Amino acid sequence: MSDDTWLLAAAGTHLKGAVAAARAAGGRVTVLAVGPRELADAAAAAAPDEVRWLETADDQPAEAWAAALAAEVAAAAPHVVLAPSDPASRTLLAAAAVPLGAALLTRVLTVRSQDDALVVDRSSLGGAVVETLTVQGPLAAVLEDADDAPPAAAPATVAPLAPAGAPVPMQVKREPLPGAAAGIRDAARVVSVGRGLRSKDDLALLDGLLAALGAELACSMPVADDLGWVPKERYVGRSGQHIAPRLYLALGISGMPQHLEGVRDAKVVAAVNNDPAAPIFRTADYGVVGDLYEVVPALVAALAE
Amino acid sequence: MRAVVVYAWARSAAGAIVHADGGVEWRHARPVAGEDDPAAVAAALAVAGPDGDVVGLTLGDADASWALARGAARAVRVTDAPASDDEGVTAAVIAAGVRSVADVDVVVVGDSEEHPGVAAAVGARLGWPVVAGVVSAAPSGAGIEAVRRAGDVQETVVVTCPAVLGVAAEGAESRTPGMKEQLAARKRPVVTTTLAELGVDTLPAAVVAGGTRLPEQARTRVFEGEPEQTARQLVAALRAEGVL
Ligand SMILES: Cc1cc2nc3c(=O)[nH]c(=O)nc-3n(C[C@H](O)[C@H](O)[C@H](O)COP(=O)(O)OP(=O)(O)OC[C@H]3O[C@@H](n4cnc5c(N)ncnc54)[C@H](O)[C@@H]3O)c2cc1C
Ligand SMILES: Nc1ncnc2c1ncn2[C@@H]1O[C@H](COP(=O)(O)O)[C@@H](O)[C@H]1O
Numbered sequence A: 001m002s003d004d005t006w007l008l009a010a011a012g013t014h015l016k017g018a019v020a021a022a023r024a025a026g027g028r029v030t031v032l033a034v035g036p037r038e039l040a041d042a043a044a045a046a047a048p049d050e051v052r053w054l055e056t057a058d059d060q061p062a063e064a065w066a067a068a069l070a071a072e073v074a075a076a077a078p079h080v081v082l083a084p085s086d087p088a089s090r091t092l093l094a095a096a097a098v099p100l101g102a103a104l105l106t107r108v109l110t111v112r113s114q115d116d117a118l119v120v121d122r123s124s125l126g127g128a129v130v131e132t133l134t135v136q137g138p139l140a141a142v143l144e145d146a147d148d149a150p151p152a153a154a155p156a157t158v159a160p161l162a163p164a165g166a167p168v169p170m171q172v173k174r175e176p177l178p179g180a181a182a183g184i185r186d187a188a189r190v191v192s193v194g195r196g197l198r199s200k201d202d203l204a205l206l207d208g209l210l211a212a213l214g215a216e217l218a219c220s221m222p223v224a225d226d227l228g229w230v231p232k233e234r235y236v237g238r239s240g241q242h243i244a245p246r247l248y249l250a251l252g253i254s255g256m257p258q259h260l261e262g263v264r265d266a267k268v269v270a271a272v273n274n275d276p277a278a279p280i281f282r283t284a285d286y287g288v289v290g291d292l293y294e295v296v297p298a299l300v301a302a303l304a305e
Numbered sequence B: 001m002r003a004v005v006v007y008a009w010a011r012s013a014a015g016a017i018v019h020a021d022g023g024v025e026w027r028h029a030r031p032v033a034g035e036d037d038p039a040a041v042a043a044a045l046a047v048a049g050p051d052g053d054v055v056g057l058t059l060g061d062a063d064a065s066w067a068l069a070r071g072a073a074r075a076v077r078v079t080d081a082p083a084s085d086d087e088g089v090t091a092a093v094i095a096a097g098v099r100s101v102a103d104v105d106v107v108v109v110g111d112s113e114e115h116p117g118v119a120a121a122v123g124a125r126l127g128w129p130v131v132a133g134v135v136s137a138a139p140s141g142a143g144i145e146a147v148r149r150a151g152d153v154q155e156t157v158v159v160t161c162p163a164v165l166g167v168a169a170e171g172a173e174s175r176t177p178g179m180k181e182q183l184a185a186r187k188r189p190v191v192t193t194t195l196a197e198l199g200v201d202t203l204p205a206a207v208v209a210g211g212t213r214l215p216e217q218a219r220t221r222v223f224e225g226e227p228e229q230t231a232r233q234l235v236a237a238l239r240a241e242g243v244l
Helices: A015-025 A037-045 A062-076 A087-100 A200-213 A221-225 A257-263 A292-304 B037-048 B087-099 B118-126 B179-187 B227-241
Strands: A005-009 A029-034 A050-054 A080-083 A103-114 A117-124 A129-135 A139-143 A158-160 A170-176 A189-193 A216-219 A247-251 A268-273 A286-289 B002-007 B009-011 B031-033 B053-059 B074-078 B106-110 B130-140 B143-150 B153-160 B163-167 B190-193 B207-213 B221-224
Touching: A005 A015, A005 A037, A005 A062, A005 A087, A015 A029, A015 A037, A015 A080, A015 A103, A015 A139, A029 A037, A029 A062, A029 A087, A037 A050, A037 A158, A062 A087, A062 B118, A062 B130, A080 A087, A080 A103, A087 A103, A087 A139, A087 B087, A087 B118, A087 B130, A103 A129, A103 B087, A117 A139, A189 A200, A200 A216, A200 A247, A200 A292, A216 A221, A247 A292, A268 A292, A268 B227, A286 B227, A292 B227, B002 B037, B002 B087, B037 B053, B037 B106, B037 B130, B037 B163, B053 B087, B074 B087, B087 B106, B087 B118, B106 B118, B118 B130, B118 B163, B130 B153, B143 B163, B221 B227
Parallel strands: A005 A029, A005 A080, A029 A050, A050 A158, A080 A139, A103 A139, A189 A216, A189 A247, A247 A268, A268 A286, A286 B221, B002 B053, B002 B106, B053 B074, B074 B190, B106 B163, B130 B163
Antiparallel strands: A103 A117, A117 A129, A129 B207, A170 B153, B009 B031, B130 B143, B143 B153
16 A cells, blocks of 8 residues: 555546645545546646546446446555545545445545544534544545635646556436526526525515626525425525525525535525524524515615615 | 345434534434435336336344335345444445345445445445436336436436446435335335345454534624614625625
8 A cells, every 4th residue: 555645536526625635635646537638637737746547438427437447546556545526436436445445435524644544534414513533544535525726736747547447338428407507507696595485476575686786596495396486497406506606695595405515616605594593504604693574675775885 | 127225224314413512412313214215216116117126225223114115025134234434334235235135137225415435335346337426217228227417417327237326316205105005015025134144244443433523614604683784794794705
């Protein structure tokens, strides 16, 4: 086992944060990028020590290479192998963990060496607590996707990788998601309503705020799914849209982890809720305790000042 | 097609109490199936098809009838599986349980947000291809067609059997089994087995838990008081952040 750290990447998001986590885990940092050229370039821009690139055919999912790549990783015997949390990357990671004899942990925030062990902080209970674990021997860890920090060094060079093993037969067809063009995906500011809204007609209350902020309207899942007050392509969360506005203003939303997952990449999250104990007040950047029916008009007035 | 659907039985995270010192109290948390497991059962039934066979598989002191009431024809329970922080260990036991069932075409595992490694690790242990993050699946020729989403792209992945699917729920279970299904479930066979019978060696744990604490991220700045005042405070803060 070497002191090096590998990062297995099949998707181009959150790579800078992942490389930063790999740096903290120690040794030489190698990114194994499995996908198109743009992925390899994104990996290089995150400034690891080197990028090994396996180009996949357009209709071939990265997972087709899982077993072949696991053998390559095991041969290099890094002490830590990381992956971002997208399904393909974590599938490559789990495959590599077996021949490496590595423990497999997920939702990992940081890994560091201490004495002869690895100390791991992982997010638990939907982010409510951080758990510390100590691991003997090699570790395979799925990272909790972090905000992308700017890389500290110059881009790495990209060298092709030709695994000895063959891919298994798998095909993928990619199509734009129906409804994905909804305005909230690219909006800089998004105002989102939850079940704190009492009726569909009350949506009109938000018009002034949306106009004053130049914001798009989004909602929690029940408002779209159960109540049907807002089109389905506008609900945010684990099973809805994942968005990254500069401002996400949540009105009458409790802040369940499944909802907040959709705005993990927002710059600022603010919340209005009349329950001071609402979970959203533990995760938002700013909170106003109050009735949204009173606070929304007051916000419009304050924005006009 | 024969599908094995794996389901967890663990204390509900929603019932866990987080104390101000970051300690977690589980006393009031009831054991429940995994959040994604109803969707996993639905996918297993869809993939197996009307003439297919769905077998439930669970570890520990699970209520084995949970999957039976949802359409599995029989269930296997590994009674003495250790609860492990290492998802590879959990997956190794699950894989051994799958091997105890003959002629399995597909294994469906809940692709949980809390433990997103289990499904993929089961495939790794079995040496079968894995599709994780699946929201729906259907049989397709000699294989399976699985749908998932990646950003604003929908991916349809076709994989040949045997294969493992990690299924992520899109919402809470829409319909729980009624009395009739629960009574029928009690008549269906449950096989209990042990690690020794499955030939799984219990290895010394490589992972040692060292306690929990609250995340150190900056706490929410909360404004309380009259709406006119709190609204002004929030707008000022957002202006200072440069997001308006
Ligand atoms: C597998 C799974 C996937 C899911 N995926 C998603 C998802 O993608 N997106 C999603 O949103 N949810 C999702 N959910 C549901 C999620 O768990 C929550 O149930 C949901 O987000 C709650 O919506 P809410 O906050 O609008 O409603 P509630 O939880 O009912 O919260 C309403 C809030 O409004 C506050 N309130 C009430 N009146 C007022 C008032 N007058 N002024 C101010 N505040 C007020 C209340 O204090 C409360 O906090 C999923 C669930 C599961 C099980
Ligand atoms: N003790 C267990 N018994 C059976 N399956 C499990 C167990 N732990 C985890 N799993 C499987 O792994 C998935 C994710 O685990 P969890 O986060 O505990 O729900 C579940 O949906 C189950 O399919």
